[in-house]
Amino acid sequence: MGKIRTSWQIAKQCWRVLMLDKELLIFPIMSGIAMLLVIASFVLPLWGTGLFEHVRHHPDADRPILFAISFAFYLVSYFVIIFFNSALVSCALIRLRGGNPTVGDGISAAMKCLPAIFGWALLSAVIGMILQSLEQRVGFIGRLVIGLIGVAWSIASFFAIPVIVTENVGPIEALKRSSSIIRKTWGETLTVQVGLSLIAVAAGFLTMLVIVGGGALMPMSPILGGSIMALGIIAFFCGIVVTAALHAILTAALYLYASDGKVPQNFDGELLKSAFAPK
Structure with missing residues (x-):
């Protein structure tokens, strides 16, 4: 219960920062x-040129083309997400x-x-494609191992x-x-990050x-039901x-605290200290 209470308190502090900068x-x-x-931009041209239908009937013949398109989609998607997340984290900092x-x-x-x-998007796309490709080729145990590798990657890149x-x-x-930064300040888990994720879920x-x-x-009642939906x-x-903004604020706050030990404005230093599970 103590960890849940800590997560809730820090989530409220993240919310307070968000209300200052809506x-x-x-x-x-x-x-x-x-x-x-x-x-x-990817789906419409592929659909219009009939490539989707062609690949469906000839999956092996166009595997290199399909791989190249998939990688390009991964790269552009990661770049877009990372760019706006970088802008968000910059403002939070x-x-x-x-x-x-x-x-x-x-x-x-x-x-x-x-x-x-772009470099981080490229590295993320390569890692993502490799993990996805391996996951499709292995059994249940292999997928569990690859899932653990994915978790390890997420942890290692948390402050990237x-x-x-x-x-x-x-x-x-x-x-x-x-x-x-994680090795110096983190134990097995960052309880507040998990707590905030659970609140979002x-x-x-x-x-x-x-x-x-x-x-x-x-x-x-179509009108009432439709309105509720x-x-x-x-x-x-x-x-x-809101969850994306709160996660960015939390990441920025933990980075400032973990990298140089300074307590960010509008945050409680004792709560941040308790956010890091002991080794």
Whole structure:
């Protein structure tokens, strides 16, 4: 219960920071819109040229082409997500250091790190493709092992984006710095990160119940059921946007505290200290 209480208290502090800079919510929205455009830019040409249908009938003949397209999609998707996340983390860092960031500040900070962001997107795409390819070729035990490797990668790269936007280093150095910070300050798990994720999952589950409830009412009252479903869907996507912003604020706060021991503004130092599980 103590860990859950700590996670909840830190989540409230992240929320307080978000309320000071509500424009941080713009970055997940822009990221989502950009991802829809990326998906459309890949799907529509492939559909229009008939390549989807051709690959369905000749899966082996066009495997190299399919692999190249898949990798390009991975790379562009990672770049878009990392770019806007970098902008979001940059603004969070400005606020946590006592500044008053704007959306332009975040975009400007991300633009200054474009080569590093592209390098990190490239490395992430390569790792993602390798893990996905291996997962498709192994059995149940192998998939468990690959899942653990994926978790290890997520842990090692936890602070990579704050490192990139703060130090503007390449992907390998960012991974080394991120791993170094974790080794110095982290035990087996970061309880507050898990706690915040559980809070987000619980909120998402509740909104899904609202959506399902609205769907169940549709036969009896289409207007009422449709309205409830619409509200549930809106709440679900709002939850995704808010969760993305809160995670970025949390990552930025933990990075500042873990890298130089300074307590970010609007955060409790004792709570941050308890966020790191002992080794």
